[in-house]
Amino acid sequence: MELKDNTRDWVIPEHNGSFRAYMNAKQEKLRVQFERRKVGGEGGIFKGVTIHVNGYTKPSHTELKELMIQWGGGFENYFSNTRVTHIICSNLTDAKLKQYQKERNPVPVVHPDWIMESIRAKRLLDFSGFVLQRIRLEPNQKVLQLPRRPRGAVGDRQGGKPSCSAQVEGRPSPGKRERDLLNNVDSFFKNSRLHFIGSWKANIDAVMSAAAALNPPRPKRVQSTERQIIHVDIDCFFASVAVSVDPSLEGKPVAVCHSDSSKGTAEISSCSYEARKFGVKAGMYFSAAKELCPGLVHAPYYFEKYQGASAVLYRILLQYSACVQPVSIDEAYADISGLGDSLSICDRIRSQFHKETGLRVSTGASHNMLLAKIATNQAKPDGTFFIRVETSKEFMKELPVKEIPGVGYKSSKKLAEMGMLHCSDVWLRSKQILQQAFGSKTGELIWEYSHGRDSRAVKSEAKRQTVGAEINWGIRFTSNQDAIKTLEKLSEEVQRRLEQSHTKGRSITLKLKLRKPNAPPPSKFLGHGWCDNISRSITLACSVDDNAVIAKEAVGLLFKLGVDPREIRGIGIQITKLDEVQMGARKRTIQPDVQESLKQASRKREPRLKEIAPDENVRLSDIDINEQKYILSMIKAREREQSKRKLFFAQASGGHSGRQRKHTRQAGGSGNEPRPDPGPDLPPPVSEAERKLHRSIDSARYVFEVCEIISAAAAEEKALVRYVSERAEGDLEKLGRLLKAIRLVRRNPGAYQVKMVGSELEAAEVLIQKSVEQNYGGVM
DNA sequence: ATCCTCCCCTAC
């Protein structure tokens, strides 16, 4: 109704001062840096430069991004010929280089040193001195060649005439435009709506933690039937955004999808209520929808706008409660127990959101999450609905089982076969029958939900279990090299997300979709068609986030499966068994500081410290940041205070894990609290402390070394024992150090950030001992 | 019994 309101750019509502307060901390920091640079009047070193980072680099992808933004440059996660001016890369395979250079306007591929040197020089240096020339072949490339397929096979080269990989299932050779879509990871992710909504969740963490800093009200603890849970859901989100961008669509049947071809197979992701009246639904091909509704209007995606609207929704929700559980970009729960009247809060949320975005949101409220969500479904469109305890049973009675969240296509079909169409049908059977058919947990869930019972608590933060990236569209490989290239791309994507979520993982899973032997051509343009899904995983000795390692392992798994690459229709990588990386991406940026203060501390205060400092062969930067911080904290503690020092050093020889809680534990148990200010009459440092400090630095070094060896072994051989026997053969000193480190880790499992496989460590230890015994006649 | 791997199902 207020068209101006609808069309205004609410993505970044600068007019609304409070918005900034809700921006996530990182964005805010970058903005401040950006502003500061502008005030400086320099205009930015990298003005006009937009980089895309390829592969594993030092500094990392994330750091380069921050630096570019800080110094006035641009950054693209995905390569775009039109926007990217330089590709930043530490080393590049021939294949990748060719891929970039064959573009119409080749983009220079430059070493990250160019960025670092330019920043150091405070001006944009000529990049030509940093262009990558020497190309290193990936070590696994020749090893992992699979046997060549017979000549004349589908998709193979024939008579020297170049043919394209999509020549399958009787299709003619594809045109150039189609060829550009094949196996194209970058453009796929840039345009995929499912990728967009799927990877959105990773973003919300930042928004939530920023909002938590503002101390929103916390819900009160109440009886389970007296809880007040609300559920909010933006009405046909993508379609509504399209209407708000183009007000002439108001009141028309609108469908959001990629193509407006009335014959095509573009999938509708969202449609307006006017379109729904004709039976148009999300997931339909546009062509099919057009038959149902000839007046259907096509609308494009506006991915950036969705982010903005979503941020507004979450900001509003977090004004009413700190306990908000994100479900998706347009949907969330909030626990508002004891914080006000549910319906009036719902109304305020709805009107506030509409005022700010021009979009409508529907809300549901009840005493549990299940009923709140069902209430929202009842409320749509543009309404609010409340289900009270007394009426909940009545309400569930008529509800089709398909409407129970968690009961989808398969389960509802199964239930229908068992004669259960509505929740009341379920009541007449027993929980045991459901558990027999669906398994104990799922059976119980259906039983409980069908009665309107749900004891879940609204969880505002959840620990991530998996990180992955996959593509099941436009995948047509002619050779294993194609598959390897795609896996390398996917690994980069996975690395990015691991970095973003401050995690590493120990288990790598390769997921494949393989064309079924009798599959007809896919109905969908470049779709995967009928497929078998298979997956294989490998668990490494330590957690990794390096795309090179991930790619290598994924390629190894592909090799292990031994599939015909031409049959692959979908491919993906998943990382599980995640470990949190403390300090996350920031660790490398603060590393120089730690290093510097460590140096200063040793120079200024403690001449003797130099003697016991790590030897020059081991760079401090090679020691894990947590170890460094621990060492530093010890040095500082030592400088400050003798009594305090005792506290910190108590576990120095065994507890250099970098975990804070260890530091604060009192070993002697004498009960003295660490005093902030030392008395002048404290005893001088004892040499025992010196020794322990020395030992802990050594230990950190050993541990680092063994971690490195284990991860190298994991990346290459996967058999630590073999790796060790090959690398350390005849090197007594190395064997000794390794043995020491392995024992250290075995004595303190769990004390180190990198997890070890016990049996492998044990085997390695035995092997080393044996080797020493045989070759040197001694025991270690 | 408990864990692990390889699935399937579901939701957005």
Added chain:
DNA sequence: TAAGGTAGGGGAGGAT
């Protein structure tokens, strides 16, 4: 033309 991802829950069945 068209961009069929991502993550969690959980079950079957084998290994330990």
